[in-house]
Amino acid sequence: MxxxxxxxxxxxxxxxxxxxxxxxxxxxxxxxxxxxxxxxxxxxxxxxxxxxxxxxxxxxxxxxxxxxxxxxxxxxxxxxxxxxxxxxxxxxxxxxxxxxxxxxxxxxxGLLESGEWQAKWITPDSETIDPQTELVFMMRRSFSLRSGVKSARIYATAAGLYEIFLNGKRVGEQWMTPGWTSYHHRLQYQTYDVTAQLKSGANGIGVQLADGWYKGRLGWDNKRAHYGDRRALLLQLHVQYDDGSEEVLVTDEDWKSFLGPIRFSSIYDGESYDARLEQRGWSEAAFDDSGWSETEICKLPFEPLVAQENWPVRVTEMIHPLKVITTPAGEKVLDMGQNMVGRLRIKFKRDIPEGSTITLQHAEVLDQEGNFYIGNLRSAGQRIEYTAKGGEEADYAPHFTFQGFRYVKVEGLEAWSDEELLAAFSGEVMHSDMEKTGTFECSDPLINQLQRNIVWGQRGNFLDVPTDCPQRDERMGWTGDAQVFVRTAAFNYHVGPFFGKWVRDLKADQHKDGSVPFVIPNVLEGTTANPGKEQTSAAWGDAAVVCPWVMYLSYGDVRLLEEQYDSMKAWVEYIRSQGDQEHLWNTGFHFGDWLGLDAKENSYVGATPLDMVATSFFAYSTRIVRDAAVVLGRAGDVRHYGELLTGIKKAYREEFVTPAGRLAAPTQTAHVLALMFDLVEGAVKQRTARELNELIVKNNYHLTTGFVGTPYLCLVLSDNGYHETAVKLLLQEEYPSWLYSVKQGATTIWEHWDGIKPDGSFWSDDMNSYNHYAYGAVGDWLYRYVAGLNMNEAEPAYKKILIKPRFATGQLTSARATLESPYGLIESSWQIADGTVTVNIQIPANTSAEIVLQGARMEELLEGGNPAETAEGVLDISETEDGVTLSVGSGRYEWTYLAEELVKQN
The missing domain is CATH 2.60.40.10 (Immunoglobulins)
Known part of the structure; x- marks a missing residue:
């Protein structure tokens, strides 16, 4: 059987x-x-x-x-x-x-009702400990338990960042808890199974509490306390006994507080730790806390509390430095070999004098002379200081911060050899611990490095929120970056909980008029970061619509789509209320094609007209809301947004397409958006695609697109008959191109195409991240078009799979993608060798697939060495001008056919 x-x-x-x-x-x-x-x-x-x-x-x-x-x-x-x-x-x-x-x-x-919290919000006594101190609070108490503990759970959160210790050992593997949310509306709490850490008799519990995102410095105005000016802790421990009874320990006035060895901790600036001030045994029952201060009740609400939604932030990988560099300036610098996000752990057994300080400065790149470079960090310190207590081994890593870095300057250990330095430090990679789901590789090693850079860029920037850069004084959830990358993200990793949590915060921070802030959680309100009166922009606010829709496509998450539907509609209706007519968006501030290479001198905004970009995204979001209405069975909205979309397209053509069928703006991005969002059709569409191709060919296969046009550039070329041009763009090694940074030694995606110029000099310090995932959105095209692993969107979550590899003979000879989909592992791989195309496919059980084999002929097509039409699992087969189309059930298949016609086509 x-x-x-x-x-x-x-x-x-x-x-x-x-x-x-x-x-x-x-x-x-x-x-x-x-x-x-x-x-x-x-x-x-x-x-x-x-x-x-x-x-x-x-x-x-x-x-x-x-x-x-x-x-x-x-x-x-x-x-x-x-x-x-x-x-x-x-x-x-x-x-x-x-x-x-x-x-x-x-x-x-967990706790399903806010009224079930018996604990009180507590903070150190303000008469003895300054609430505004930058020193990290320590809070503790002892308690006693009977024998026969059956199970125990801690439910905890904080206004700030916290970590728990129980009987001398840290609780859990999560970091940066409770995460970053729109705290006034939603504050996550975490649940811990601590059964194994408790004992009968005396026990001790302790918590460290730092400013974090809640109270620390965020943004560019040196602004602090975005959510409140007092750190506070909320915790309750439920202990169940074998006899069915229960005890509950809660935060209240019986806790004690102190200022410990963490003298400073900041998201941007790093951490300072003085080991001389350690309180040995402070989270154990026998610790003498008679010299500690009291605690007091802090009036904070319970209604925003929600159970943990996102994947927890964890240390997911250890990296050891490759070498020690002595720079021309004479500085000792560790090279980790990878631009990473996380922290450096100091661990050694060696007596160093009491009071001596080890200082670590983190950076992404070296300058053109090979010296340590921190200009692009702007005001972010990214600095760790460890002061030794002397006479003992050291084992320390920062508790409440993270750094983006490849290089670390080490000061205070000048007498150590390079070998000793290499042994004393290791990098701990930190990010939301998402399940890895997708892989991609091809015959070109540079493209494979590009893929690694895309993945590392996602890991570094998906630390509880989809940040724009993890190193400088920013690290915020820019909406535009998130929406252009979300589909690529959903291939590389399982991001269902990640984006589910983030779009709920987007909905919570969405303005009453439906507009969407630049960043989520929104910490830019009322700051100089707002270039205009509005805190919204086309292609940025569209995250409200795009991200829930991609979660539906990727995971079949109808619940999230329904939950966010009012937010999606509110965004489209906000746009509709703008401008001097309801079908064009031609007013207000917009980022436009941000960092487009066709921008005017000293401008960040590309040459594509702002109203053209805005109206294009108006159509895109309207189409998605209409499609969401179909899924949710909202017939009235299907009609409403269908009619609105028709009106937008008509207005777009009247405004931005000449009577002869030419786009009004001769930019690559204008052509890309018109094609991607179906704003042109028929002969005008063909002309638009042809002219886009010409713009690229005449530019010697270089792109000029920015944040808005780049994600869709290769997609529309391939969809409109110019796949070979798309592949040539991909393989371009000279600036500007995806491979330029790879050739420059990049291990993550850069913010600027020329973040490092050919002569080793830098783009402006003002905005030059070397870990900025937006241009990594090309991954979506690599997976779905080059490898050919796609879905039929009418049956989401890869219930109906579309396998359609696009070959580029003479440029790539093989490609392979795998995806651990909601139904199981999918594979699409192909290679061309000795005049033969071989396509290997895996379709998981309980799904089916349509397979399109470019250049194949039925009489020559074999599956496992046998005629294709007789292969088990084949439900239907037909031949077209482009090749053979098959409908198949689950299973593994190997298709082979002669490549002669394919070679002619390419």
């Missing part, structure tokens, strides 16, 4: 979910089957309390005739707070096979 089984059970995207705030969580699973063409015919879900062994299920769907295996909502009795639930699944396939019951998985709820 064919093997048919269930794998990868998840609840709300997680295999084991501790501390959920969902009252109706959603389940998903993946199917594994040996036979081709396997799909699910029916399923059954059971939910039970632990220990019940499903003898009396809390919820049993019974057998449901359906092929659904993702986003299936719990519809049983109301869930209780602080409760664990187990679930299992059974499926039947189209051949009558029964998977049997899966292994049980679990999730556990």
């Amino acid at each position: 064919s093997q048919f089984k269930i794998e990868g059970l998840t609840c709300e995207y997680r295999e084991f979910l501790l501390g959920s705030g969902e009252r109706e969580p959603r389940f998903a699973w993946k199917l594994s089957a040996e036979a081709r063409g396997t799909h699910q015919e029916a399923y059954r879900i059971q939910v039970s309390r632990p220990g019940d062994d499903f003898a009396s299920p809390l919820w049993d769907t019974g057998r449901i005739e359906s092929d659904r295996s993702i986003q299936i909502k719990y519809e049983g009795p109301s869930l209780q707070s602080r409760s664990r639930y187990e679930f299992r699944v059974r499926c039947w396939d189209n051949r009558g096979n029964d998977s049997g019951w899966s292994k049980a998985a679990w999730w556990e709820t």
Whole structure:
């Protein structure tokens, strides 16, 4: 009998979910089957309390005739707070096979009601400890427990950043908690299983509390306390005993407070740590805190509290420095070999004098003379200071900050050899710990390095929010960057929880008139960063629409789409209310084609007219809202936004297309947007595509696009018959190009095409990040067009897969992409060798695929060495002028055919 089984059970995207705030969580699973063409015919879900062994299920769907295996909502009795639930699944396939019951998985709820918080917000006594001090607070207490502890959970959050210690050991592997949200509206709390860290008898608990995003410096006006001027802690510990009884420990006036060894900690500026001031054993029961200060109650609300939504920030990788550089200026600099985000750990066993200080300065690049360069950091310090207590080993890494860097200048250890320095330091890579889902590689090693740079750029900038740059005095969630990169992001990593959390903050910070701030969470209101009266811009505010839509396409997340739908509509209606007619957006401030290379001297804004860019995105968001209305069954809105879209397109053509069919703006970006957003059609569309191609060819296959045009440039070329031009653009090594930075040694994506010029000099210090993911959006084209791994958007989450590799003979000879989709692993790979095309494909069970094989002929097409039309799993096959189109079920396939016609086409 064919093997048919269930794998990868998840609840709300997680295999084991501790501390959920969902009252109706959603389940998903993946199917594994040996036979081709396997799909699910029916399923059954059971939910039970632990220990019940499903003898009396809390919820049993019974057998449901359906092929659904993702986003299936719990519809049983109301869930209780602080409760664990187990679930299992059974499926039947189209051949009558029964998977049997899966292994049980679990999730556990947190505090589902704000009224369940018994703890109080506490802060150090303001009479003895200055609330405005930059020193990190320490707060603690001792407590006693009976024997027979069955389980224990801590629920905690802070106004600021916190970390917990229990009986001398740190709790959990999360960092930068509680994360960054629109704190006034939404503040995440975390749940920790601390059962193993407790003991009968005396116990001790301690918490460190720093300013973080809540109270620290953010933005460019040296502004602090964006959300409040007092740090505060909220924590409660629930201990359950074997006899069914429970004890609860909460933050209250019984806690003590102190100022410890962290003398300063800042998101931008780094951290200062004085080991001489360590309080040994401070989180243990026997510690004498008689010299510590009291605490006081802080009046903060409980209503904004929500359970952790995002992936936690963790240390995900260790990197050891490659070498020590002695610069021409005589400085000792560690080269990590990779532009990374995280922190440097100091760890050595060596006696260094008490009071001596080790200083670490972090930077991304060296200057053209090879000296340490920090000009592009602007006012950000990125500086770590460690003062030794002497006579002992050191083991320290910053607690409440992160740095973006490849190079680290080390001061204070001048007498150490290079070998000793290399052994004493290691880099800890930090970011939201997203599941890695996608891979891409091809026959060109430079493109493979570009792909690595795209991935590293995402890792570095996805630290709880999609930041624009992780090194300078910015590190904010710019909406424009996020929306152009979101689809690439959803290929590289599982970003469902990441963007789910972020777009909820976008909705919370959206202005009453529907406009969307430049950054989310919004910390630029009322600052000099606002170039005009408005705090919104086309292509930036569109994140309100684009990001939820991509989450729907990538994960089938209808709930998030429905949750954000009013926000999406509000953005489009805001645009509609602008301008001097409802179908054009021709007023207000806009970033335009930001950093476009066709900009005027001393301008950041590309040459494409602002109203042309704005109206293009007006059409784009309107189309998405119309399509979202279709998904959500809002018939009235389907008509409304369909008519609005028709009006926008008509107005666009009247305003920006001449009677002869030429675009009014002769820029690459203008042509890209018109094609990408379907603003032109018929002969005008053909002319627009041809002229775009000519603009690139006449520019010797160089682009001039900025943030707005670049993400779609290769997509529209390939879609409109100019794939070879797109590939030549990709392979261009001279400035400006994607590979220019690779040839310059980049290990992440740059903000500027010429962040480092050929002579080694720099673009302006004002805005020159070397880790800025926006131009990495070309990854979307690499995966979907070059490797050919795509979806039919009518059936999201890759339920219906589209495999359509685009070959470029003589330029690339192979490409391969894989994606761990919601249904399982997809692969699309191809190579051309010895006159033969070989295409290898994997389609997961419970999905199907349309495969388009360019240049193939049915009489020559083989699958596994046999005629294609007789291959198992092939549901339909037809030949067109371009090649062969097949409809197939799940399974692995290997297609081969002669490449003679393909060579002629290219």
